[in-house]
Amino acid sequence: MKTKFLKSILFMALAAGTLTSCVNDDDYNIPALECTETSITATKTVEEIYNQATSVATLYQAADENADDYIEAVVVSSDKGGNFYKTIYLNNIVADENGELRAGNIGFSIQVNQTDLFTDYGVGRKVYIKLDGLYTQIRSNTLQIGALFGSNVGQIPAELYANHIFRACTVIEESKLVNVITDLSQINDSYIGRLIRFEGVQFTDGSLNQTYYNAANVDAGGQTLTYITNSEEETYTLPFRTGSFADYAGTPVATGNGSITGILTKFNTTYQFVSRYATDINLDGERIGELPVEVGDPFFTEDFQAAENNTNFNFDGWYNIAESGVWLWREKVFQENGYAEFSPFGSGSALNEVWMITPAINLDDYSSVSFTFESAQHHLDVDADGNKLEIFIISNFNGTDIVSATKVNVTDQATLPTSATAWYEFVNSGVIDLSGFSGQVHIGFKVTGSGTDTTLDGAFQIDNLTVSGVN
Template sequence: MKNKYKNLISILFLLLFCNCNEDVAIPKLECTQPDLKVNRTVEDVLKTATITATKYVYDDVIEAYVVSSDESGNFFKTLYLQTLATENKPAIGFSISVDATNTYIDYRIGNKVYIKLKDQFTDLFYGGMRIGSLYEGNSGAASVGRISQNDYKSVLNASCTLLDEDKLVNSISIEESLDDNKLNTLIELSNVQFTEATNGRHYFEEANNVGGSTNWHLRDKSGNQIIFRTSSFADFSTHLVPEGSGKVRGILTKYGSDYQLMVRSEKDVVMDGKSSVPFFTEDFQTVSNNVNFALPGWSNIVEKASKLWRTMVSAGNGYAEFNTTSTTAAENIAWLISPKINLTGYKNTVFSFRSAQHDLKVDSPLNKLEVYISTNFDGSNVTKATWIKLDAKVPSLSTPTREFISSGGIDLSAYSGNINIAFKYIGSGKDKTLNGAFMVDDVKMFGEK
């Protein structure tokens, strides 16, 4: 009997430990490459899409790469796919809604997917293309909706090709992201941070519930902003919004006129830098319409002729404007100069503003808006001060009339102490080809404390 027990123990010992020094093979996921031939491009399909849901009747196949994921719960029953950008063609994105969850298992980020278009519908939703089944609401209006649970895998055919998402992401600025051509694509914003309203707040909060999600804002050092949207079902929804500045990667979407960034997971938010804070802002919302500019601390000075800067209000928005169309002087030169701004205690200071034009006839050095900085302006004598011209983006004849554009972030880290910012206009009233108007708004200074 003892020998039987000894033999049994020996067998168990061998079974447990005989392979302890050998590697255990990890089973590999099997992949079957779809036998499909691509005969159309996403660009071709986009050209035919309209705001009306339209049935696709041809037996065509397109290919695109998955850039979204519902694994963390911030996306629900919608996949976002895009083409691979080339040197000559930017990526084109679109969305496909399916009546299924956990789609990240079959459609991983970077996965090339073949889409069979026959009998599907396309439309444009706030500028972005959708592909899917026909949906008719209670009102009878038709739109593109979800592909059924039974059908979506026959429409969306995942390939065995998996591309690194770094080859798909587009690193751009907030200003560049506000563009319908980039909708439904994977973008990354650098040198951004959450606005001060998020301090001590969670990604999702019931008090800020907008359709089951919370909208916060990301801001860059030029003051440009974009909505950051988090679903109540995201697995990070109860986490605190991080402080600091850094990079945020996600899918660019749009609802109405609002551009929104949606991350796939909390890993898409990397805040490893210091926050910058606005320490000087002027949005001109307290001004009166069509009167000479007169705000406390500001200087409105004529160098040539007699025309002054004026304040204007249009559609509830106040701004400063210099307009030579009503003057007859051969040359007008006028300065709009900020109050003294103390940079002490701030690092990596960045200055920005927005500007627009109307009634320009030509782009000319005799009809232009320039921006300057001074450290010795005495508050009245503009010609005795030393002025350094700043490299700012300002409107030109090609800029759509009355459309405000950002100056871009202007680096003032080389300056300290008190400074003044000046907007200088040069133009003619007598020479009608050299007249027109420039508008200035949203003057801001940001710095790290």
């Protein structure tokens, strides 16, 4: 299986039944366990612990060495659906105007070296956390609590977690835990670690025609990223993360519009959304805009796994041409993942315009043809014409003269990384329709950048090109 890497962060086995939009009706309520109320009371608030935590993992020590400190919180995540692993997300607890308990506005996580945590700590369960002996840390603007692992907060050992996390008998209903968001542009760090229901959303065109977990489309963590949007233009998108053990892993990505519930997380600078189980996905409404073109069956693919690291790109049948400047596309390998990259940094050329062009592709054998690819960037400071990636369909090309060839720019059909995208995070292009073309064509990837202007020296990377046709 090919592994892609992701500096910012799952086999289609585990089908979760058939689903077109709203996926199964399994019962994810808190298990009915006998409960004896604890006598523990909170001595600290989550807000106090958040405010005193730093980016350095720090052992918590109570001011009174003869007394332990506790915080109270409510569980908002669940590992029952298989998409969370050895991590519990919790929120602080507040009382509303009617005195009823609800989740507050501070989300945090606890890592525990134990599975099936939902049996004791189900969604809505109030818990008390004994802080003494644990470490606190702020990472990606999120409070993390746990044991020390290296220099960061890690998992509490299985034999110790019951000495730090105590169940209360109080269970808060989910309606008092969830935060409803209807505009993806509203997302900010205050929602990290909290239970969110996005309404009026759907998956991007490029996320369709695959299952939620797609073994052929995974990141360095072994999980599949699809993307949520709330408009036909896909102005705002949010990565949706699915692992191979999710109960809906083998289900086709829903095409409709509706709501998706889950936990908002953040890796480095990139927000990511993680649903808990199949019933969190409810997309049975009419899709905004038309469905993307039917993809068909792949007939030309390139995963770049034959790349030889740090050499000029030289794949059989492909073309590597500098229209301006002298540097060329390079073959790269990172964490056993091959890809192609062009970086103008250090080239010394004020203008670099460099093409990577596929072998000729015959479109006439199919009634419709489309293609997808993945791209990433690093050190892209601005989104400008002076530093960009463009996609062209090329004909009348003799293999050397790219200037005189017929070129049609189809970049506007593709989803590409921007300066706001985390470095090295591969983004799926979405489906690019070639139904308006015929005969022999080439696909051209052109990067423009500068080797003398440091604001225009960002690099672009290409991976996993797939051309598909419908007979």
